[in-house]
Amino acid sequence: MSRISRRQLLTGLGAAGCISFSGQIPGLWRRAMLDAAESGKSAERILVLVQLAGGNDGLNTLVPFTNDVYYRERPAVAIARDRVLKLNDRCGLHPAMGEFRRLYDEGRLAIVEGVGYPQPDRSHFRSMDIWQSAHPSATDFRDGWIGRSLDREFQRDAGSSESLALGTDRTPLSLLSQTRAVPAIEDFQQYRITGAALASGSTRRPLEKLAAESSGTSELDFIRRGLIGALETADRLGQLGDRNSSLEAFPATGMGRKLQTVAGLIAADFPARVYFVSLDGFDTHAQQLAGHQALLAELSDAVGAFAKELDAHRRSDQVVLLTFSEFGRRVAENGSLGTDHGAASVLFALTPPGHGGFHGTPPSFDKLDDGDLIHTVDFRSVYATVLDRWLGIPSREILAGEFAPVPFLPG
């Protein structure tokens, strides 16, 4: 039985950047896990980014159930006090988030309140670009905070395993690099080259030669590097095999399948340090109660299963999962049983056991900015925490400034 070693995996990924997954990988972890055990290398730390696209309503996610302003401003869309999954005497989770509640009780759900940035932008696109680039004042967004981080690591040690996997149908800005093409996989099943596809090896060899030489920034260099990265990744995934084998049951939802794939890859020691998945639909302008409940249930159940799967593979100490969204919603509901674009919101991190709990400062309801919550924690402080304390990448360079850490990860 031929096995690929971790070393081969890492070598193979060499020049590749990010890899995007949203499909399900039919269990490729089992064999590779054996190999990881064989190789005896210590596990890398991994970050999973979960984008909640559309602007998640933080106030109906982490509900301030003793706050009169909340109930006064939201006569129709507030979550009733007696339905809230209370975490303390001030706030609690939306009733659909039972799994988050469990993780909180186990001390592995960190909750950061009041996250935002100065002069918040209420355009989905610009605000999402700001979050993903971590450049609030930029006008042209060329790269992302993760893309820059991994570029830096790549330049430091081109042989290191500084690649990522993502989970959307295209490369999100967070992961975009100015210098490297970022391979992205949408569906594992599509990621193949069948027998007659390439005219011959003779197409590939010159391509490899050109790709090795193309360090430029032209579109042609970009395509050359992308093509060769894609071919290498296809080779490696082809070698990984094809058996499905999650240990835990994952919900049959989009997010469930994506996190199942990510868990499988992590267990398989796939050499990515950052994975990115997205859950869309949080732009709840109208009739928000039912839709928002379904989204939060999808998120909570999928993350719950993901945590169990990590436990089953003894990988819980290796992985941090972080949610983010471009903005929260306004404090007051609108006239369509929904909420409009707001500012500061809450984010969650699945941490190694023992690091959960509340962080940040709850935003004030007495002092609002044009009806919106004012942030108490800059989102770049959260990023700085992840970069400095988790990935070991100096945040100062990446974020172009000093941001005080939020202690949801060990210092």
Next chain:
Amino acid sequence: MTASPLSPADWSEARSWGVAPAAHLLRRLQTGYRPEELRRVMDEGPEQTVDRLLTEHPEDPSIGPAIASLEQTALATGQIDSLRAAWLLGMTTPVNPLREKLTLMWHNHFATSYGKVKSLELMRRQIDLFRRHAWGNFGALLHEVSRDPAMLVWLDGNSNRKRHPNENYARELMELFSLGVGNYTERDIQEAARAFSGWHMRHGDYWFNSLQHDDSEKTVFGKTGRFDGDEVVDLCLEQDACSRFVASRLLQTFVHPRPPEEWTTAVAEDLRQETFELRPVLRRLFLSSAFFSSEARNSLIKSPVEFVLGSTTLLGVAIRWPETLRLLASLGQNVYEPPSVKGWEGQRNWVTSTTLMLRTQFIADLVQTNQYGVASPSKLLESADLSGVLAIILGSDSPQLLASVREQMSGLAKPDQKQRLTLLMQLPEYHLY
């Protein structure tokens, strides 16, 4: 003083009109072309070609009925895919290729998705609107889009009521349709939203609901009046940012992904002088030194539609639509369903390892199997003259590229026509135009 980027390209001196500039023009102005069309453009020269492409011609009687029948099928069965096929078929028909390319550009600019509109008829009417104004007046287009029924559904027109203004259309009008971020304030949006209140849709048509229209005073861009939606559109058109925004759209679609500042300035100025009449502006742009400059050549990455339909047209493939539409969706360009109101960002965003893999596999399947339809390649593609074939497929007369391709060909054990085509169309260069 340096020459304007819009001054006509000079064909008298160093670089004469020939296969490379002709291919460049053809590749930029059409979604795809048959090998014979390149010869025609070389013979006609740039001016005659551009004038021909900027003129509306009667539909091809051999294709027209096929398009009409696909549309009928779509409306009768509710299958959006038939509507997609009808449009894509039109794009590859050599009668009005530029008009269709511009129609797709406006679909991207005013990106409206069937996913929310959920009406084939409204979507078809909106695309027809873009087609009518393809190279018409941008101002007229912006006015009509503002009361287009599909747009009213897409950006919640009916929710915009006197007491409860909905900002969705006002915001996108400024951010994505006419000005761009940074050229308006949140206040401008809130005020403009009130001007559009009562612009509703009823029975599939625009309807001015006067009871829900707020006709009190608004202040937009520092001007105050009892504005209605049309007046707000005019205020947007008056902003300097508007001509620059439209200029960027034209340049990014046809010339360069990151056009130099002075190109944008020149096109913006031209748009203002022509009061947003697009045809003369496009004509000057397509004949300009900037358009044919070396920076512009091969600077754009083919969209999925350009890559796939460009390939099927090149090989004379009678397209199998279900497979082709599925592929286009996987490659990230499902027409009638742009990913968001921002449209397709395009260029490097088309490129992921998945899409490169799919494109590579597609070329092999297209040339070597009938999966996407039966090919009938022109004799021109089977010519023994490799440099001629290279010019047709890659629009290149570069000796270096020719040498590199010859070297790769020599690695093929027994190169047959199919292998040769596969190799050429799998080159990194083929993804550019």
